Amino acid sequence: MQEKAAIPISIGHLKTACSQCNLRELCLPYGLSDPELDRLDELVGTRRKIKRHSHLYRSGDSFEAIYAIRTGFFKTDVLLEDGRDQVTGFQMAGEILGMDGISTEHHSCNAVALEDSEVCVIPFAKLEELSREVNALQHNFHKVMSREIVRDHGLMMLLGTMRAEERLAAFLLNMSQRFMARGYSPQEFHLRMTREEIGSYLGLKLETVSRAFSKFQDEGYISVQQKHIRIIDIPGLRKLLNPQTPHC
Amino acid sequence: MQEKAAIPISIGHLKTACSQCNLRELCLPYGLSDPELDRLDELVGTRRKIKRHSHLYRSGDSFEAIYAIRTGFFKTDVLLEDGRDQVTGFQMAGEILGMDGISTEHHSCNAVALEDSEVCVIPFAKLEELSREVNALQHNFHKVMSREIVRDHGLMMLLGTMRAEERLAAFLLNMSQRFMARGYSPQEFHLRMTREEIGSYLGLKLETVSRAFSKFQDEGYISVQQKHIRIIDIPGLRKLLNPQTPHC
DNA sequence: AGGGCACGTTGACGTGGATCAAACGGGCGG
DNA sequence: CCGCCCGTTTGATCCACGTCAACGTGCCCT
Structure with missing residues (x-):
């Protein structure tokens, strides 16, 4: 029975933590201390693989979590009633998806993988909870949202002029x-x-x-x-x- | 000496608190309890009057606070190096200005009053502090930022299609x-x-x-x-x- | 390996909105 | 009350991009 210890760790347990992630400089963990990182690791319980051309979420889906892209490439788009649509962004590793859903508790755009991808699922209620205690996380998250607003302004400029x-x-x-x-x-x-x-x-x-x-x-x-x-x-x-x- | 009590309260002390503001249903105070509202009132220490055609802030200004519009009407615009510019939004009473500055600690657009206006100055560091303790405030603020992102997506759609x-x-x-x-x-x-x-x-x-x-x-x-x-x-x-x- | 299909390129032509130009009107200062 | 000036309206012309159409090409599936 002593082989028990030798049983190889299953893939499922090989969770790649924020603290180990090579994208942490680009993502929410930026500037967090080691103990803070550990708490963030707990928060990011699950990850999710998204096959090319399938949806991470759809417009209208109820909002539960935001997503940090670990690997892969996404687009987001919005749909008009009459069928016209517009791509609102392309997102790559280290970027955050899903913040459009906070305001109404429902997503307002579609997020589609453009290649096989993997995201970290960050339950939003837990993120708010933890960011009450970890100031750097709170501030990072605010910066991420603000950056999205600034990016959008740049795109408006592009589209308008x-x-x-x-x-x-x-x-x-x-x-x-x-x-x-x-x-x-x-x-x-x-x-x-x-x-x-x-x-x-x-x-x-x-x-x-x-x-x-x-x-x-x-x-x-x-x-x-x-x-x-x-x-x-x-x-x-x-x-x-x-x-x-x-x-x- | 008993007239003391009759001395009229000076204009300066007539601070219009969030708890009294008729825009509270549209603004950050939404859904806060009375004691929570009191704490928000303390936070919003100063207000500022902005004359028509003058700037609330300019692109490049260092970011210290966000602003809730009490009365009046604003536009925000971004400037390209070559002189082209684009209006990115029109804001009216109850809406929040300045969130573009969070990401870099500097504002990335100009905010100009289109009529004589008044704003509540909300020091951002204090807002983050208080929103760690008042969950409803934290969530409202996140919703406000998210709403801005969704609005921007709508404008992209408009400009693009x-x-x-x-x-x-x-x-x-x-x-x-x-x-x-x-x-x-x-x-x-x-x-x-x-x-x-x-x-x-x-x-x-x-x-x-x-x-x-x-x-x-x-x-x-x-x-x-x-x-x-x-x-x-x-x-x-x-x-x-x-x-x-x-x-x- | 082959065949089909989605994606991409290129050309010809049409048009929505930009540009240029001129005249109008209303608000404000003198 | 008058005249000026900024903002607006309207017309004539132009052009960047959309539209329509045909053809090329790489990739995936069997």
């Missing part, structure tokens, strides 16, 4: 910068979404997106091969964001 | 509904902002806004006289939001 090529340049630079923050190459990456999804996000039609990609390639800013993007001239792209207007 | 007239119809219905929530007429109100500001908010030029107003008037949906709007056919406006597309 930019022309098609500026929008795509801004999109590529944003992706580049986020990949870099996660330790991937900022010059070369694989887009998980279709042209149509990019278009929806940027308020453009897929043909316009495709044409802008081709133009950028012709002009030597990037090289495109399907979903694989290599950015050749980052400063050049950045210049596209500024006033085309020669002078006035 | 709607045509000019749909945008203006959505805008008018939104204003109408918010005036109603505050006990004003939903049919008749005074817009505080210019056509250019409406245009900036809706991602349109002022001429387009003006034309759409005229069209709505010609078609009998509304009557416009400068900034004074009377909505004649609310269901009609609402229908404009749905699929123009006859069938498909």
Whole structure:
């Protein structure tokens, strides 16, 4: 009976804790002390795997938890009664999903995995409870929500004032910068979404997106091969964001 | 000396507390018990009057507090390096301003009064402190932030998928509904902002806004006289939001 | 390995809203 | 009460992007 101790730890118990997570610098654990991290670990009881093209939650679902992305890639979108929809964001590892549901206790958008993904489920009632006791967690969470608001303002600016090529340049630079923050190459990456999804996000039609990609390639800013993007001239792209207007 | 008791309370001491505020149903105090309200009153120490066309805060200002609007009307806008800007929202009594500043400790947009206004100054550090102890306050604040995120998603949808007239119809219905929530007429109100500001908010030029107003008037949906709007056919406006597309 | 299909590219053409321009009107200061 | 000026309205023209259509291509499933 002494082999009991030798029984291999089952996969189920191999819970990857926040304290061990290599995304903790990007996520809620940021700046927490070791004992505080332990308490956060308890909070994040379950994790959930989401297959490509399946929903993490849907608009109308009752809100119970927010989700931290461990691995993978998501989009969120909102639907209008008449069938039109709009992608409101693309989320990658370390980012938080689901905060739209707090206000009404029901989610107001869909979250769909664009590749096989895994999220940490953070029961919201427990998060509020713990953040009453752990100041750094409370503050981090407020920052995460505020960052989402600031991001949204940037997107409004893009949708309200930019022309098609500026929008795509801004999109590529944003992706580049986020990949870099996660330790991937900022010059070369694989887009998980279709042209149509990019278009929806940027308020453009897929043909316009495709044409802008081709133009950028012709002009030597990037090289495109399907979903694989290599950015050749980052400063050049950045210049596209500024006033085309020669002078006035 | 017995007149002492008759000395009129000076204006300075007539602090209008949250507990007395007729906006408490719309604002952070919602659902708080009387003793909790008293603690919130202490928190909201100062109020501040903002003259028309002056700034409550500017992009780049260091973030210290959020603001609850007591009276008046504001716009927030973001500025691009090249001078382009975009109005990201119009705020009225009972709404909260300044949450964009939490994420970086600096404000990321400008808040400008569109009429003489007054705000309650809520020092953010103290709000976090108190919301650790008053659960309802914590939850309300989270809801307020979440509501802002949901609102932003709606605006993205508008900017990304709607045509000019749909945008203006959505805008008018939104204003109408918010005036109603505050006990004003939903049919008749005074817009505080210019056509250019409406245009900036809706991602349109002022001429387009003006034309759409005229069209709505010609078609009998509304009557416009400068900034004074009377909505004649609310269901009609609402229908404009749905699929123009006859069938498909 | 083959075949189908979803995704992507490219071209031709149409249009909604931007741009440019001019005139109007109402509120405010003198 | 008059005149100025900012905000608004309206018209004429232009163009960026949408729409429609045809063709290419890589990937997945059997």
